[in-house]
Amino acid sequence: MARAPDAAQLALRGLRVLEIGTGPALAYTGKLFADFGAEVVKVEAPGGDAWERMPPLLGESEPRSALWAWLHTNKRSVAADPVADAGWLERLAQTCDVVLDARALDAGLSVLERPIAGAAPPAVEIVFTWFGEDGPYSAYTGSEAVCRALSGAVFNSGPVEGPPHMPHELQTGIAAGLMAFSAAVAAWMGRAHGSRRYVLSVHEAVFHTVEMEAGMVQDGRHAPRLGVNRFCGTHPTGIYATAEGWIGIFTHTLPQWVALCEAIGRPELAHDPRYANGAERMARADEIDAMLRDALRTRTAQQWFADLGARKHPTVLVPTMAELLAQDVHRQRHAFVPVTAGAARCEGPIVPLRLGAAGPLRGGAAPARGADNAHYRGAGLLHLPVRASGTAHGLPLQGTTIVDLTMGWAGPLAARTAADLGAEVVKVESTVYPDWWRGANFTEEFYRERLYEKNANFNLMNRNKRGITLDLARPEGRQLLLQLVAQADAVVENYSAEVLPKLGLDDAALRKVNPRLVMVSMPAFGLGNAWSDTRAYGGTLEQASGLPLHTGHPDGPPAMTSYAYGDPVGGLNAGAALLLALCVQRDTGQGMLLNLSQVEAMLPMAAPFVLEQSVHGAVAQRQGNRHPLHAPHGCWRCAGPDDWLVASVRTDAQWQALCGVLGRPDLAADAGLLQAPGRRAQQDRLDAAVAAWAATRSADTAMQELQQAGVSAGVVRSIPRLMDDPHLRARGFWQRLERAHVGHYLSGSTPLRQDGRPLPIRQVAPTLGEHTAQVLGERLGLTPAQLAALEQRAITGRSARPKTGRTAA
Template sequence: MKPTKEALSQLRVVEIGSSAATSYCARLFADFGAEVWKVEPPTGDPIRSSAPLTPAGQSAWFAFLNFNKSSILIDAADPRAVKRLTLLIEDCDILVDGRDVDGANCPPVDVTAIRKRRPALIYLDVSWFGQDGPYAEFTASDSIVRALAGLIKLVGPVEGPPLHAPDFQTGILAGLWGFIAAASSVFGRMQSRAGRSYSLSIFEACISLSEYQLFEAFQRGDVMRRIGINRFWPNFPVGIYETKKGWLGVTTITPAQWRAFCDMLALPQLRDDPALVLGADRLNHVEEIERLLIRRLRKRTAQQWFAEGLKRKVPIVPVPEMSDLLQDKEKIERSAIVPIRLGEETALTAGSMQRLTLTPPRRGGKVPCPGERQAFTNNRPNSTTGVSMFLDRSGPAEQPLLGTRVIDFSMGWAGPLCTRTLADLGADVIKIEAIQYPDWWRGVDRRPDYVNRQMYEKTLRFCMMNRNKRGITLDLTRPEGLTLAKRLVAGADIVVDNYSVDVLPKLGLGYEVLRRLNPRLVVMSMSAFGKNSAFRDCRAYGSTLEQGSGLPSVVGSANGPPVMSHVAFGDAIGGLNGCAAVLVALIHARETGQGQFIDLAQIECMMPLAAPWIIIQSLCGTSTRYGNRHPQFVPHGCFRCAGEDGWIAVAATDAGMWQRLASVIGRGDWAADPSLKVADRRRSMEDTIDRAIEAWTRTRDADQAMFQLQAASIAAGVVRLPIDLLKDPQLRYRSFFQDVERAFIGLHPQSSIPIREGARPHSIRRAAPVLGEHNTEILTGLLGLGEPEIADLKRKGIIGTRMLSEVELSQRRSSQETSTI
């Protein structure tokens, strides 16, 4: 497929205020050709001073967030400042506003008045916690928000403290959500010519990562606790282990994977133990199992074990260091690693991971100096709107994707999160399963008792990821099922799958086949490593993606092992990147009539989370691990509170906050010491400061300590478990959890998406489908089949509403083989 013009070159974006989330959102538009104007004060965006710094003193974090943008300096003290900024906004398509995070001395502008004059303007306002609620005025930082969102407490040693990952995560997560909001608005505007105004809570955006554990705990009870570094409930082993040379990421989910892993290590006693069939069972014997695993794994290198895992279809992967990523030819060829210019320095960093093949993203670029305007060659359709001329078909306010149809071949978490988000925004998503092989998030247990009690309809994780969708069953291995799938695809806009790269092509649903059926079709393959990767045959889960991304190598203490941050980090990140990629391709298809293939490698989607470290490694040949400390903020960490496993995250992000913190904990002498205004001076006595903070927090409940510190405008947040979020006062105030009724489960909570157009969250229109729930509705309503045809499909097992057990599946295979003889 020959690349064409940049997909978003018709758009102009203005970015005001200062936040990592808005910067990353705007940079994603720049990646695909949009003209992005970053408005800064004369002193520059505050993020320009964020550590880690390059040898020339440039911020690696700022560089990653802002290449390919133009910088415009506007001095709020200039009498013409408001008029200049107003005119700039009136001539753009999208305004991305980070002032609620940091105003960055931006001139005050009346966005409401501008939107009345320019109703086509798309507006995105980003804040830490939303505009209302008990946390609305909280002082925050990346780690504080992650602590509150349940993303820290389950990581680290049993005795504590919980472990922080580096401070570069909320900006990526929230930036992706911001891009999804704005890009879906661009698409909606192509139909209605009306802009939209979205608000985004960074805190709520982070719950995309914690909702899986939250709802598992809701369904199974409050069973999750911190169980050690690189250990996560409910599966085991899922972690990182030392080998003869290098570290190895291991994930065993299904009983077959566990058996194959034990065979690989020559541990038949573990393989054959009936008490160790499922991961939750193995968690009861962690120490005993790990003693055996570790001894065996140290006999061979990570690369040797990886080769063995490929043969046996076991999800294992070598865990790279930052230096390994920079030497990875495949990642460089795929533009997962790209060159950027920072003043006189040339560095490498993570590229755009939305791998569109017809309209690919830019390959690296230049970081603007303050006030520097980049040269652009794009031609806007007209100077004031950039709106394509399409029929006015406005729909319900919260559904910009209304009228769009998605055929969803995905399973588990990553693909279903992508398609759930599309469904939440109004798309008609048709989920295709089979009674022979339903979505594995319904359960991997195929024993008759599990199937006969219909336990596959009672898993809340499946319901969480598949709301607002319609569900159909089709056996794609049979001609009748394949024909029906092709007919559905012919009338769709988008196809998404997250199988291994060869699955759909082998079934007869490869991209070239689908393209002939529907030239406007956007087809996305969300494989683990990419269509042409040397690792394409490696089995992978969200945990595998984190293990192989390089991120664990910058988490934890300098002398410790690489540390995972999440049970399946790669799934949610892959899903959000997939949604962003689809929206770019959908905008291009609507404007040009050209569909395209998206080769999304989920492992690459994890790399932006380590982007600053990649830059520093490329320039300095080394990178630093800080543990719970911070390259810029002192103090910074998790501190024990009263009660069982109570913790609070605290960060002093500037000198004034440090002085207030010192006063609150009773160290007025520190607050008055002018030398301690300098972070480097405080760093020299950081152990002493940490002990003083903990002496104060130990006498207080975590919530009490948080509100007391926040009353003094000190960044602090309770380190919560995911299950705690159901009672979180901010989320309850904002009605973040919506109660949904579903067969087999009854009334249960669902988390809202973190973007909203008004005070209320986007509504959840329907519960997740039971297996084959919409077979008749779709086959008759969309494909025009009659009752006799549907009855014949049921009789042949092409469609159905009941999952087959292992025994039934084996019997059916035997019957089919006999009938073909």
């Protein structure tokens, strides 16, 4: 049972936060602050926010959006005209500890020349932009869909023949919001060193949901769009109908393939060389899918989930929103909470950063527009914020130590979030069981050629860390780890739920040596429930959220994003939760166990559909690439091979501009198309007009023509093209690094900039055991002789070795 929050212990109680501007990235950042107890003051323009009309609507008694209400629980609202009330807004901003400023998303970068707090900078300021403050795209008209397209997060989703899939815009906002929130919390912890202003690029933030693809490009393993539910060079990884319900499977290793073959009654295929590895199975994907479609219809999804789960095959139910809302594993964790707006009430996902008594709040009410005007035009202006002297140039988490026991993508990304912001992160591996992203095909070549040092994804996920090796299966290794933990502020782990307890290194054991420790655990469904031992990959997490049932084209099957989506989403959430817990630790001196669920971290991405189910008792059919509010909005084929353009007409003025670019005065003059509802009613006609125009020019040319007219548009970049994108190149986003065994490679930067510069990459990813002697010598006082003895006994080491080569204890 999840521990209830306590208003007196909420992690961010006492902070005053100003939220000014519109859009889901800003709103979700503010929601995270508000649901952890901060006093968040949302500034609303007199005409309101377009997202107040975003479906689903709550009903006639409360015509606002349920999604808008969910994004604004526990906030306060003031209505103000940015021009007429500029002086009062400046005074209000000067009473705030944190300012979240997204004015540039609507008004352009010029608005940032007038700081909202005037000449008195707040302790923390996060500025939201579409593309950053410089570079060729910086003046572009942005949107969540366009940023997603230009970031590489659309190209590989969908059918081979296209068009690629475009998910709900909220998903872009949540990813950007998590990164903005993490930076703000870290900056608040480092406020003693001076005020901090970070500028966020939404475009670069979205890239971090597909960052794995940049590693695959550099390893020569990147594949073109393979089709719906086909990715990562292995199969089967799909969603299948059963006798009752949908089942999601993700077959990666040979033992998993063997288990699947035995379960469906085809044991003769288990060791057939035609299916021996992921590449062979991918080459026969159509054949495998046909076999599975027949076999899986013989039993229910619940039966397959139980059977395959018992065989340790990554398998989950793919629930409808009605089924998701009823699942015990989520109900027991209070994963769905009440959302109210006026007299209307529904349920939405809880903020998935679980800190027990420190939050988050279990639901809340959204404010009526301007409900708090009187307070903030009166006594509210007397609040005195924390003031920082000068501008900090160091990183805010300097002096924080984290022990990283993670592997793959989600866990290392969580730890890297803190490392990028200045924490010292010590990554612990074993020479027998190194991080599986170094490689999992333990051939003789793997050891001889040190292939474990040459995986680009490992190098991207583990920057700014120091690396050591310890054999935790042996008493000496465990004892050394405990000594490191005794000096650390936090431990992050993403092992299977049974691993650390078997080693005697569970939360209780670690807290015994360090009562103030923050411990982050992040299994698929959280700890302590019936599904805690479920095996999962990033695709599995996405399947279990139900999101694929609402992604893709109406006439297609349920569709995953094809980017192991659950991994980066889980990592971003775990990183934010880690920083929040460290903030509480600094205030109280107390540690805590963070019992996170990576599936639960996916649920905010599904919030529009969860809320629709709660409000209306059903969810509408998938709309493909169309938008609930804007039209035309979609993805159109251009003249080049597999060349695509995303465009989103967000205002009536943009519609007139689009007609001018298309050379269609007839459409511009059509009274039925002057406003968005009329355009939505004639989308087939408008799609045809845009498609005919786009087909005659390259996507880059089309983007430039539309952007010059002020229409939000962007190329659907593939990751290989993205790595030579002129905007990212001009901004220095790609940093050229050098590392032993691989030479030079490219790493992306954080999407946040301070003083116009990316946050520094202070340390390339460690080679195996690179810093063992340094860390154990500095932190534990081991002598050179002691270090040599540990290496001789293979408790530590700098070369991977087979399990059979382990020295006996």
